[in-house]
Amino acid sequence: MVTGPRDLGVGGDELDQLIVRQRDYFAARGEAVEWKTRGHDRPADLTDRLRAAGFVPEKQETVLIGLAKEVATPPVLPGGVALRQVTADADMHRIAAMQSAVWGQDFSWLGDDLIGRVSAAPDAIAVMVAEADGEVVCAAWLVFYPGTEFAALWGGSTLPAWQGRGIYRSLVAARAELATARGAKFLQVDASDDSAPILRRLGFRAVTTTTPYVWSPSHR
Template identity: 75%
Template structure:
């Protein structure tokens, strides 16, 4: 599940720097590597510096996504020394799609539907902005681009109470693997603890199983990980994004 989707949205492209994959054209840059970066010491420092220089020239921040078992072991220290700042560590969990697939159970007054319309995807971004207390309008544009480019690779679900979006999540299929990824899963505070998150897991697992995926993968926050473990997911490693921002941006 490393790397990037095989069909990037319009305006996004991929570049290689040795074993490193660089994603260019999103709201910020993104880099990821195999479990072993492939270089050590000064060569690793130079690889990190090249990414900073590349995105500095574009005036963009960049995220370097690490996993807890990545090598060399001093990669996080070298990222810190280069000016990267770690965001919240998440737990990577894996579950069996067929065991998690179920008809969703929702609280009274809440409905669930799959959406593709631009307006609905922007409503999801507005809900996410409220949940996280920051402007996430870029998320709506990202979802719009992904749905337009590869509708068979992403399925977006929204939970609504009347005309209010109260939660949303999406399933990302990865061609050529036995996995599908669960993303999103944010819920407005007044609606938490009512089973909406679990319902979104169930409906996405059911679709993933129908599409032939055997396993589901989630990068889970500390809030979500206990729920997912109770549902039958198993922790396999951690993931931490490291963010570098150019001066003045």
């Protein structure tokens, strides 16, 4: 993933060259890359230049901020569902399989990504699953940003048969408890249209939007 400050400090040809350098770095590795843009980014023509370099926009999301302490309420789960924090490689692959089932796409890369992040910086990420009869029905993770008062909520996909039963909301609450225990004051979420209403009801407020621009070898 590529991300940066609100103003990259370059424009015109310099910005084009910056974009191409990032794209070509991942192209040489045979990997896709996501450039995360936000609604307040500068320069204003950043997204036009990303498109010109072969990046394709995905669905816009809403960036929401909430107070961790206010969200850290006891989770309320449906019968037969339990939450668990996980670190084992096998659990990360189970999460990837669940994501693949939810979205109908190959998310096998996610297992390796989570394994790598937990291995490299175990104190910077907390991965949680909701399980029923030994099956992962939802998974989400909490990412800490040392030196700031923020932690970020990621994931939250739920198997269709288990949607609408409070599991996503329970994982938000459980992660908020972890964030509060670690001294994080604020929670940040890049929310889909499905999860944004739930988060707003929990007190989160919208501050901007974000749109991923993705380049992959298949876009050539």
